[in-house]
Amino acid sequence: MADKVGGIPVIDFGPFLEGDTTAQRTVAEQMRQASREWGFFYLENCGMPAEQLAETFAASKAFFDLPTDEKNRVAWQSAESNRGYVGIKRERLDPSRPGDLKEAFNLAPEQPDPDAHKNLWPKGHPQFEETMTRFLDECIHTADRVLQAFALALGQPADFFVDAHNLHHHTLRLLHYPPLPEGFEPHDGESRAGAHTDYGSITLLFQDDVGGLEVRTRAGDWIRATPIPGTVVVNTGDLMHRWTNHVFCSTPHRVNVAPEHRHRDRYxxxxxxxxxxxxxxxxxxxxxxxxxxxxxxxxxxxxxLHEQLTNTYGP
Structure with a gap:
């Protein structure tokens, strides 16, 4: 059985990767139940190398430490591209609220089409590009395994979802939530990330130890998704919600300004x-x-995706 943290299930993915058919079906059923009841779960033993994850977080921090004008040279331009640097308050995940108190950097798998949009890499930092490209490949591999488990849970062929994602139209997003000034008081609903659902099929979320992610329960209460070392948070998005006719749920979540962590950077x-x-x-x-x-x-x-990004960033 899956464990739970604050109610959110914790699922051991090891038996799916290494076990027999019976073990795989057990894990897939746990994921189905978690996706139906929560739309969120922690996944442990997913095969993601810890050293690579630490290296990627370090590279992310180094990017956000760059001068603002240097980051703005690779600024996000359009929903069609959806690549580059997003400055603080530029994005409103909850369109009814002020801009989010965070900054971000988006990248995606490069496409073979010469007319396709390209990633916007900061000049003079080749190690950053190499680190992110390797991590992106690892995320694709892990996501495909999760999608195979979802297919099994729904009685579909193993590659049902993987085949529908084989062009790799994914997005990897680095996020930085700066410390809030002493005496800062949020106004007009300001938050680090407004309440929203994710737009795609699934999301893999890697957290540092600061926390702040909150998930809304079916009863309408907000609970913390406390970081658990060695796990990745998986949630189902809007397209999986539609695809499965609400069998898998797309659950609202947000990043709040937690008083005990307001003085710390969050990545x-x-x-x-x-x-x-x-x-x-x-x-x-x-x-x-x-x-x-x-x-x-x-x-x-x-x-x-285009409709959702246009609503998020505005015209």
Whole structure:
């Protein structure tokens, strides 16, 4: 059985990677239950090298320590690209609230099409590009294993979701939440990251030890997703919500200004796993019945992402 932290399940992924068919089905069922009841779970023993994760966090910190004008030379430009540096308060994850008290850097797998958008790398820092490219590859590998478990949980062929993600239209996002000044009081609903759901299929989230992530329960309460060393937080996004006809839930979450940590930098890394942009997201046959027909009509993954990013950043 999966353990729980504050109610959020903790699932050992080792038996899925190394066990027999029975062990894999047990893990897949735990993930199905967690995704149905919470939309969130911690995954341990997922195969992500600890040394590589530490190296990536160090490289992220080094980037955010660069002068602001240097970061702005690789600034985010458009929803079509969705790459580059996002300054503090530039993004509003909750469009009804002020800009988020964070900065970010987005990158993505490079596409073979010569006309495709390219990553915006800061000049003079080749090690940063190398570190992030290696970590991106590791995230793709881990996400594919999670997607295989989800397919098993839904009675689909093992590569059902992996095939729909094989063009790697994903986004890796580095996040930095600066310390808040002494005496700072949030106003008009300011927060480090406003309440939102993720746009894609699944997200892999790596946290430092500062914490601040909060998840909304089905009852409407907010609980902390306390960092657990050696785990990655997995949550299901809006497209998985649609794909599975609400069998897997896309749950609102936020990063709050926790009083005990307001004086500390917080760093996290999110890998947003997104289906191929031309993939048509329509209800999976095993997720609908006569009594529970499909809730949503078809939509392409690319159309959905563009709409959500436009709402987030504004015109």
């Amino acid at each position: 996290s890394i999110a890998f947003f796993c997104h289906p191929n942009k031309d993939a048509v997201i329509t209800c999976i046959d095993t997720c609908a019945t006569e009594d529970n027909p499909p809730i949503y009509g078809p939509i392409t993954a690319g159309q959905h």
